[in-house]
Amino acid sequence: MTSDSSPVPGSRIRWRRGRVTALGRSWRDAQEMTVEVDGDGTLRALAHPSVVGSPQAGDDVLLNTTAWAQRLGTGGYALVVAVPDRLPADPTGTGHLVKGRYTPLQVTVQGVDEQDTEHHQLIAEAEDLEGMPVVVADLHSALPAVLAGVQATDPALRVAYVMTDGGALPAAFSRTLDALADSLAGVVTVGQAFGGDLEAVTVHTGLLAARHVLHADITIVTQGPGNLGTGTPWGFSGVAAGEVCNAVHVLGGQTVGALRISEADPRPRHRGVSHHSLTAFGRVALGGVYLVAPRGLGSELGSQVEEDLAGQPQRNPIEWVDSDGLETALRDVGVPLSTMGRGLDEDRAYFLAAAAAGRYAAQLTLFGPLPA
Structure with missing residues (x-):
């Protein structure tokens, strides 16, 4: 038998009790608040009410402050456990x-693919994606930008979002999803x-x-907010973007890769x-991915991108896409x-x-693969 003084090796959680002093902004199943915690002072915390309850000022709450204490993770929150x-x-x-x-916070949901759902038979009989373009990115922050590119090309196209489990697990954590709700055909959360x-x-x-x-x-696939990376070639959660591409290929979709391009990131591996x-x-x-690069990057960055992509396998065609109007679309997308x-x-x-990448996916939908 173990005791509190002799913990077993494994995962660690930094538990705290606190008292809610004020509520902050709220969005889809998410509530910000200020919590006073002995020894830690005033913390910014987040609750998902459907999972843990609906806190009010004066309530005592149980917190997980692990990531907050290490200053890790998107948002910098302490998380309300109950x-x-x-x-x-x-x-x-x-x-x-x-x-x-x-896990202590496992949740039960109704899956679109389980036996007791109205969609079970449809999913069971579905053979493929019917050539649907799927834009895959490794960061959640790409979602509104991809959507802006689609809408700038044809605002009538229906766009769905599939959120994988490489980052935040609750879709409600994303303020972006809440703000884009009217622009998306729907959100599907997969894995954990x-x-x-839909689940x-x-x-x-x-x-x-x-x-x-x-x-x-068109469907956009990214992990939830947040990205786990270790500075090693394979130790980052965005590796799963490649596995998503394999799923699209197996199901007969057209895979479009949203490249992570930057001239501002201070880390050389991301420049x-x-x-x-x-x-x-x-x-x-x-299975092959259309890798999309925008024209208009500037000569120096554009040359670097060409050089970086020169080593891609032949199965991945490089598509340079006209960027006229895209910056305006990005500024008008409706979310920060x-x-x-x-x-x-x-x-x-x-x-x-x-x-x-969003523009290219829209062009695939409207016109099919473009001539080289």
């Missing part, structure tokens, strides 16, 4: 999928991610749901075309653009590249 005196109601309905499995309009077990069934349930013309893109699309994705703390003016190339 509001003991204001717990949510027991779940109802027929959902049997468990996400966050065997949860909280979308799916795998990327494969999530893509099929986007096409056949949400009737998307020009990031090693994340080169690895995920060039080494993990096995930010990647690694940099906005459009600080890292124009990153957002322009994502928007160009």
